[in-house]
Each structure stands twice: as structure tokens, then as C-alpha cells.
Amino acid sequence: MKLCELWLEDKDNSVVCTACIRRCRIAIGRTGACATRKNEGGKLYSLTYGHISSIALDPIEKKPLFHFFPGSHVYSIGGWGCNFGCGMCQNYEIAHIVPGLRDEDAVSPEKLISDALAKNADGMAFTYNEPAIWPEFVRDVFKLAKKHDLYTVLVTNGSSTKESIDYYGPYCDAYRVDIKGMTDITLGRIGIKGVDPSEILEGTVWARDRWGMHVECVTNIIPTVNDSESELRAIATWIRDNLGPKVPWHVTRFYPALRFRHLMPTNLPSLEMAEKIGKQVGLSYVYIGNVHTQRGENTYCPRCQALIIEREGYKIKQDLSAMGRCTRCGELLGIVTSDTRKSYRS
Numbered sequence: 001m002k003l004c005e006l007w008l009e010d011k012d013n014s015v016v017c018t019a020c021i022r023r024c025r026i027a028i029g030r031t032g033a034c035a036t037r038k039n040e041g042g043k044l045y046s047l048t049y050g051h052i053s054s055i056a057l058d059p060i061e062k063k064p065l066f067h068f069f070p071g072s073h074v075y076s077i078g079g080w081g082c083n084f085g086c087g088m089c090q091n092y093e094i095a096h097i098v099p100g101l102r103d104e105d106a107v108s109p110e111k112l113i114s115d116a117l118a119k120n121a122d123g124m125a126f127t128y129n130e131p132a133i134w135p136e137f138v139r140d141v142f143k144l145a146k147k148h149d150l151y152t153v154l155v156t157n158g159s160s161t162k163e164s165i166d167y168y169g170p171y172c173d174a175y176r177v178d179i180k181g182m183t184d185i186t187l188g189r190i191g192i193k194g195v196d197p198s199e200i201l202e203g204t205v206w207a208r209d210r211w212g213m214h215v216e217c218v219t220n221i222i223p224t225v226n227d228s229e230s231e232l233r234a235i236a237t238w239i240r241d242n243l244g245p246k247v248p249w250h251v252t253r254f255y256p257a258l259r260f261r262h263l264m265p266t267n268l269p270s271l272e273m274a275e276k277i278g279k280q281v282g283l284s285y286v287y288i289g290n291v292h293t294q295r296g297e298n299t300y301c302p303r304c305q306a307l308i309i310e311r312e313g314y315k316i317k318q319d320l321s322a323m324g325r326c327t328r329c330g331e332l333l334g335i336v337t338s339d340t341r342k343s344y345r346s
Contacts, residue, residue, distance in 0.1 A: 002049035013042035020159040021199040034133040036081040050106030053094040054078035059314040075116035078128025087191040087259035123151035132160040142171035158200035169211035246334040253290035301326040
């Protein structure tokens with residue numbers, strides 16, 4: 001166990017965890033909703049600091065991030081536990097089962113960075129399970145990564161508090177966030193109880209505006225759950241109005257899993273409807289994911305419509321951007337590369 005930094009003392013030796021927007025009040029001997037942060041003797045400890053469930057060297061496009069170091073490879077880290085209860089969770093074995101963990105099995109940030117460098121990774125990402133529940137480890141790894149000129153990515157359900165975002169913000173470059181729905185009713189249908197979606201949205205804006213993080217949004221479109229035209233239009237409009245028209249929106253195909261095994265995979269017309277809605281409200285980049293299409297994952301210049309980045313799965317077949325701009329008309333595309341890295345957070 002490791003003493004947490006994001007918590008407050010409360011009455012009767014209880015503590016309030018400030019890592020995620022649930023702000024769990026935790027009595028002595030108990031854990032919060034994530035089952036990974038425990039009150040021991042009136043202090044909050046992380047049960048999972050340094051305990052890794054998954055490691056892989058992934059294309060950055062797999063996250064998915066399409067406008068952040070295209071074609072690069074990111075050292076991807078997963079831990080244990082989650083603070084949501086999504087009915088379609090693809091990583092249930094690590095997200096909702098926290099095994100007995102021994103302190104001697106924890107992996108240090110130094111070891112992870114050393115391994116990433118040995119594998120010629122371009123950056124570090126926390127993904128697979130929800131990184132908001134172990135911000136102390138995220139911060140320690142990211143802080144060390146910056147010393148080695150590695151970019152840093154959070155793949156998140158958006159549940160970090162503003163205090164938590166401020167905690168790791170100086171060391172985080174990209175914030176890939178799920179926008180699952182715009183109301184607590186929709187989140188409830190997904191299986192997420194007791195969460196105010198407005199805090200997810202506010203935190204996303206905070207990450208971008210306060211810390212200059214590159215943001216891309218993902219909506220996994222679940223049939224009968226969050227696939228109504230009104231819901232999708234609300235999401236797309238919010239992205240346009242609060243993050244800007246050039247922030248990418250990935251609309252991805254749902255596959256049956258866990259409690260949603262009875263549902264069918266999202267059909268292509270539903271994904272194309274979402275793409276159309278995004279374009280109608282003025283989003284420049286709407287990408288269809290988790291299904292093969294002719295052009296759904298390509299990047300086109302919003303001004304001259306030239307094909308800029310052609311993708312096939314996670315592979316880039318061609319990239320005609322330069323310094324984050326269209327080489328045909330000069331339009332700024334909102335793409336972060338090694339050439340633009342030094343200035344994009346200024």
C-alpha cells in the first residue's frame with residue numbers, strides 16, 4: 001500500500017477521496033467505489049500503486065488518438081479496478097476484479113520508463129482500466145516520462161476531479177475522454193449510478209483550457225441505450241461549443257459484452273447517422289471506429305477537403321500534413337506532431 005495524496009480528513013476518522021468525482025466518504029477499514037483506495041487508521045492508501053495488470057506497445061491510433069503524434073507508438077499501462085459500472089465493459093477482468101496484491105510485486109515508475117525506452121516507445125499512456133483511480137501513480141510515471149522526452153496520454157472516462165487534473169496536469173499531454181451520454185438518465189442506462197455527467201464535461205474543458213492538454217472525444221454508440229438522434233446531437237453540439245469544431249469526435253461500434261450481451265452490435269447506418277450529425281453541427285473531424293469503412297477513419301482537410309491522413313486499421317498509409325497543416329491549402333488541422341509539440345501547449 002502507498003499513502004495517497006488526494007484526500008481530506010473527515011469526522012470520526014473517515015476520509016473523503018478527491019481523486020474522482022464520486023468523492024467517496026470512506027470509513028476506517030473500508031474502500032471507495034473503485035475498491036482500490038482504502039482508509040487505514042484515518043488515512044487513505046492506494047492498494048494498487050505500481051500493480052500492473054496489462055502492458056503493451058500500441059499504435060497511438062488504437063487509443064484512439066488520430067490528431068496526436070500520428071503513426072507513433074505508445075507504451076500502454078493498465079492497472080486494476082474502476083469507478084464506473086458500465087454494462088458493456090470489455091475489460092471486466094481487470095476493471096472490476098481487484099485480486100490480492102502484494103507490495104513486493106509492485107512495479108516502480110523507473111522500471112516502466114526503462115522498459116518503454118528499451119522498446120523505443122514515443123510516449124506513455126494509462127489505459128485499459130480507469131486511470132482516475134490511481135492519480136498518484138499516474139503523476140509519478142508521467143513526471144518521470146517528461147524527463148525522458150516521452151509524451152503522456154490519459155485514456156479516461158473523464159471522472160477525474162479538477163483537483164486531480166491539477167495534480168497531474170503539468171505532466172499530461174493528451175486527454176482522450178469518453179462522452180458516454182449527456183444526462184444521468186443515459187449514464188444510468190449504461191450502468192453508471194451516482195455520477196453527474198456535467199462534472200465529466202467540466203473536467204474535460206478544464207484539462208484543455210487550464211493545462212493545454214490535447215483532447216479527443218469518444219462515444220461508444222450502444223443500440224437502444226445512447227443512440228438516439230437527440231442524444232448524439234447534444235454530444236456533438238457540446239463538443240463544438242465547449243471544445244471547438246476541430247476537436248475530433250470518434251463514434252465507435254459497440255460489441256456485445258458483459259450485461260449487454262443481449263444487444264446487437266451497432267449497425268453501420270447508426271454510426272453514419274452520428275457522423276452526419278457531427279458534420280451538421282459543424283464538427284470538422286468525425287471518425288467512425290471499430291468497423292471497417294472506406295473513409296471513416298481518414299483525415300480530410302476541413303477547408304479544401306484534401307485527403308491528408310489515410311488510415312487502414314491502425315496503420316497510416318499516407319500522411320500529407322506538415323507542421324500540423326494541410327500541405328495543399330495551409331489550413332491548421334489541430335494535429336500535434338514532434339514539430340509542433342513545443343508550441344501546442346503555449
